[in-house]
Amino acid sequence: MAQFTPDDFMTVAAARALRDGVTLFVGIGLPSTAANLARRTHAPNMVLIYESGCIGSKPTTLPLSIGDGELAVTSDSVVSVPEIFNYWLQPGRIEVGFLGAAQIDRFANINTTVIGSDYDKPKVRLPGAGGAPEIAALCGEVIVIVRQNERTFRERVDFVTSVGYGDGPGSREKLGLPGKGPVKVITDLGVLEPDPDTCELTMTQLHQGVDAEQAKAATGWDLKVADDLATTDPPSDEELAALRDLLDTQKAAA
Amino acid sequence: MAELLSLPDAVAEVVRDGDSVAFEGFTHLIPFAAAHEVIRQKRRDLTVIRLTPDVIFDQLIGAGCVRKLVFSWGGNPGVGSLHRFRDAVENDWPVPLELEEHSHAGMANRFAAGASNLPFAVLRGYVGTDLPERTPSIKPIECPFTGEQLTAVSALNPDVGVIHAQRADREGNVQLWGIVGVQKETVLASTRSLVTVEEIVDELDPVPGAIVLPHWTVTCVVEAPRGAHPSYAQGYYDRDNEAYRAWDPISRDREKFQAWLEEDIYGAVHS
Numbered sequence: 001m002a003q004f005t006p007d008d009f010m011t012v013a014a015a016r017a018l019r020d021g022v023t024l025f026v027g028i029g030l031p032s033t034a035a036n037l038a039r040r041t042h043a044p045n046m047v048l049i050y051e052s053g054c055i056g057s058k059p060t061t062l063p064l065s066i067g068d069g070e071l072a073v074t075s076d077s078v079v080s081v082p083e084i085f086n087y088w089l090q091p092g093r094i095e096v097g098f099l100g101a102a103q104i105d106r107f108a109n110i111n112t113t114v115i116g117s118d119y120d121k122p123k124v125r126l127p128g129a130g131g132a133p134e135i136a137a138l139c140g141e142v143i144v145i146v147r148q149n150e151r152t153f154r155e156r157v158d159f160v161t162s163v164g165y166g167d168g169p170g171s172r173e174k175l176g177l178p179g180k181g182p183v184k185v186i187t188d189l190g191v192l193e194p195d196p197d198t199c200e201l202t203m204t205q206l207h208q209g210v211d212a213e214q215a216k217a218a219t220g221w222d223l224k225v226a227d228d229l230a231t232t233d234p235p236s237d238e239e240l241a242a243l244r245d246l247l248d249t250q251k252a253a254a
Numbered sequence: 255m256a257e258l259l260s261l262p263d264a265v266a267e268v269v270r271d272g273d274s275v276a277f278e279g280f281t282h283l284i285p286f287a288a289a290h291e292v293i294r295q296k297r298r299d300l301t302v303i304r305l306t307p308d309v310i311f312d313q314l315i316g317a318g319c320v321r322k323l324v325f326s327w328g329g330n331p332g333v334g335s336l337h338r339f340r341d342a343v344e345n346d347w348p349v350p351l352e353l354e355e356h357s358h359a360g361m362a363n364r365f366a367a368g369a370s371n372l373p374f375a376v377l378r379g380y381v382g383t384d385l386p387e388r389t390p391s392i393k394p395i396e397c398p399f400t401g402e403q404l405t406a407v408s409a410l411n412p413d414v415g416v417i418h419a420q421r422a423d424r425e426g427n428v429q430l431w432g433i434v435g436v437q438k439e440t441v442l443a444s445t446r447s448l449v450t451v452e453e454i455v456d457e458l459d460p461v462p463g464a465i466v467l468p469h470w471t472v473t474c475v476v477e478a479p480r481g482a483h484p485s486y487a488q489g490y491y492d493r494d495n496e497a498y499r500a501w502d503p504i505s506r507d508r509e510k511f512q513a514w515l516e517e518d519i520y521g522a523v524h525s
Contacts, residue, residue: 029332069488080434
């Protein structure tokens, strides 16, 4: 079998979570790589939507930014930025939002703003919100892709940039957020899903070769592990070949 | 009619110390040449406004032109951090940087409200996040018809709007296409505007999906070929992804950044 890294495993597992035909609001970086891998493998009819206003992009090369020319010229439609958020995201037309995170907490709230408790003097200044707060609020559901380690998986995030399940059960309803929120968090170790009763992120799946202790050690809260823990099949040769091809298109374009 | 000027003359005329200046272009058509001229003319105390600060604002911030940043996402797309921006926030270098931070949806609506001469825009956004606590230009508002709680964001009306477009004609009518971002809203919301273009032509042939800004909405137009590089101009040149990657080591190091300023900005005389 071909060699692969934990990141490859994560990208392939995330790609598998995307249904063919789904309308998907794609964040840049890991989400974009996984979305484009899905489109090249089992989900050729997925509708990729980027915050740059590109609707139905079918890029032949992997974009570095969310607004590479390749996205625009292969789109069904290119609209302005006010329009993509107001007419397309806001009414709930987009089924799945696909986001990354710098920190994520027990209730799947996401921080991409600052690390450290003092906003004015942060330890690390992160890029900020971008499209994420409204994607997390308004898409039908959200999938998060993020590497799992103690720095990233926190009891509480330092800053709530995008709301997952807020303080727990009932929070989204109280806030009036129409979307379901994060249904899956896909990492380099496995998959977490919110507990149906407590909304707490629970390890429901481990990638083959990873054990529960590893996942607990990589989590900054007392991680619960599902009784019926599933195992992710390793990337197939076809999936890995498609991922290599995809990553090569970015190198070739550079 | 928009004035057709050289880049140094246009910047000298429309961008003043202490101004609020929006530089728009969402990944595409980013007005790098105009920003470089602002650095070269050593403008100070600017409030700079842009959804995606990107490398262009890393340069303006590192050069000391900026007092305040109004933005929604400050990174080098697909590459990593903007280290001049981080150095300013984390270490006050070269000068302290005040932040006013939003989401893209909020910023886009603020420009649309500014273009519409409304004091604010309404959206479904920000609820439950920590942003309203940090950003006074985000407030809850009740719908007067249904009582529903929504979010208001104050309008943006910059002193100057700066954009890059594919072309203009000799009267100064401006045509742009591809990813059009919030450029139209930026020009219409701003008191003065500066548009750099790839070329000035006799006739603007129609292009599918293009926006035309009539000459009477634009203050001045400058011919600046490759004026969006390392960003791109659809139909003219591609995004220089390698240059975005190459920016990372320059941005990480104050001395390398200073050397870049001396060589590529102060040392380069605009033709």
